[in-house]
Amino acid sequence: MSSTIVKLDKQFIEERAVEALEGLSLFLASDPDIINSMSPEEVIEQLEELGVPTSAGKFEEMMWLIRRHNAIGDYPDGSELDVEKDIVVCMSPIRRQKVKLRVKNSGRAKLRVVHDPLPDE
Amino acid sequence: MARNWAKIVPSQRGGLESITENQWAHILQKLRLHTWRRYRSLSERLGLDLDDVVHQALLDTLDGKRSWPNEEVDLFYFLCGVVRSIISHRLEREKRSVPLENLESRGSVDDSDLASVEAMIGGSIGEYLRYESIYNRLVYDRLIEQMYELVKDDQELINIVGLWSTDPNLKPSELAEELGVSIGEIRNAQKRLRRRLNVLRGK
Numbered sequence: 614m615s616s617t618i619v620k621l622d623k624q625f626i627e628e629r630a631v632e633a634l635e636g637l638s639l640f641l642a643s644d645p646d647i648i649n650s651m652s653p654e655e656v657i658e659q660l661e662e663l664g665v666p667t668s669a670g671k672f673e674e675m676m677w678l679i680r681r682h683n684a685i686g687d688y689p690d691g692s693e694l695d696v697e698k699d700i701v702v703c704m705s706p707i708r709r710q711k712v713k714l715r716v717k718n719s720g721r722a723k724l725r726v727v728h729d730p731l732p733d734e
Numbered sequence: 735m736a737r738n739w740a741k742i743v744p745s746q747r748g749g750l751e752s753i754t755e756n757q758w759a760h761i762l763q764k765l766r767l768h769t770w771r772r773y774r775s776l777s778e779r780l781g782l783d784l785d786d787v788v789h790q791a792l793l794d795t796l797d798g799k800r801s802w803p804n805e806e807v808d809l810f811y812f813l814c815g816v817v818r819s820i821i822s823h824r825l826e827r828e829k830r831s832v833p834l835e836n837l838e839s840r841g842s843v844d845d846s847d848l849a850s851v852e853a854m855i856g857g858s859i860g861e862y863l864r865y866e867s868i869y870n871r872l873v874y875d876r877l878i879e880q881m882y883e884l885v886k887d888d889q890e891l892i893n894i895v896g897l898w899s900t901d902p903n904l905k906p907s908e909l910a911e912e913l914g915v916s917i918g919e920i921r922n923a924q925k926r927l928r929r930r931l932n933v934l935r936g937k
Contacts, residue, residue: 626873630880631934637898638931641924643771644906645814648764650917656763663770667763671785675792679758682796683751 749804750796762788765813773821780828782821791816885930890915890923 641647648656660667712728753761769784777784791813794800800819802812878899885891893913898904904912910920 626876626880629873630877630884631931633877633899634881634884634895634927635931637895638924638927639771640898640902641906641920642928643768645768645811646905646907646917647921647924648768648771649808649810650921651764651767653760653763656760656767660763660767660770663767663774665766665770665785671789672762672766675762675789676755676759678789678792678796679755679762683755 750802750809753809761810761813762792764810765791765817768814769817773817776821780824782824787817787820787824788813790820794820884934885927888923888926888930890919891927894920894923 651659657667666672711731713731714726714728716724717727766785766788769788773782773784773787776782777787791800794816795802795809795813800812800816802809807815878895881895881899882892885895890913894909897909897912906920907917910917913920
């Protein structure tokens with residue numbers, strides 16, 4: 614019986630040691646310093662290894678946001694907001710919540726759609 | 735009742751205008767890699783789309799909701815912090831909204847705050863260091879011995895395991911500093927460790 618215990622214990626330690634090394638590997642691989650030292654090609658290669666789409670879908674949406682942000686400018690001349698071009702609509706993609714949609718006339722340009730969050734259920 | 739309109743705001747940017755589209759693309763891909771590596775297991779448990787988290791971090795930064803102190807911190811590191819904060823809030827909300835009787839079936843949501851996720855990333859070591867019982871001490875000593883055994887022909891990995899096992903909170907940059915090597919060398923060591931683990935796991 615004691616040999617069984619010793620054997621199980623050895624197996625337990627071996628498994629935990631591999632897990633701990635897996636943890637160390639993941640810790641190093643996800644570290645911002647280490648990722649920051651990678652070239653664009655290496656980053657893409659690693660994303661592909663993880664099965665994360667690198668050029669389409671969500672990534673393209675994010676790049677679109679950046680292009681739009683860069684194109685709009687920062688009103689250096691003090692001009693007013695142009696609701697036809699210069700708006701960013703911020704909505705949480707994480708949390709789904711019921712909203713009441715309605716159209717509001719800002720008085721200067723096109724009508725705009727706004728939403729009121731409903732109270733949490 | 736105060737109205738909480740959808741937030742429609744003009745762009746507010748600090749140093750963001752100095753970042754080119756190509757730089758943005760690289761920063762975002764790095765951020766996605768960091769997020770997917772670090773939080774993948776957590777996202778599976780919570781049913782969270784990690785690209786949505788990255789998207790939210792980007793939106794919050796572009797619209798000035800999270801203001802980037804561009805003279806103090808690199809944008810990539812700042813965005814990593816925003817992602818961490820978003821996930822942390824999400825976890826808090828999850829804890830509040832999930833009835834107790836559902837916790838077990840959802841896979842220990844109660845334990846899944848960021849600290850425990852990061853401890854999981856740190857592997858079993860932290861677990862045995864945390865509780866100073868004789869049993870844990872014995873397991874810890876044998877665990878370290880076995881880890882050394884698994885990397886015995888790679889001096890750099892031995893050094894990393896040695897340092898990290900005494901303090902799982904050491905950052906890779908601190909490991910590099912302690913060992914007198916570059917962060918690139920730590921990265922190469924990680925690649926060798928990954929290959930070794932693939933062999934051990936029979937992949």
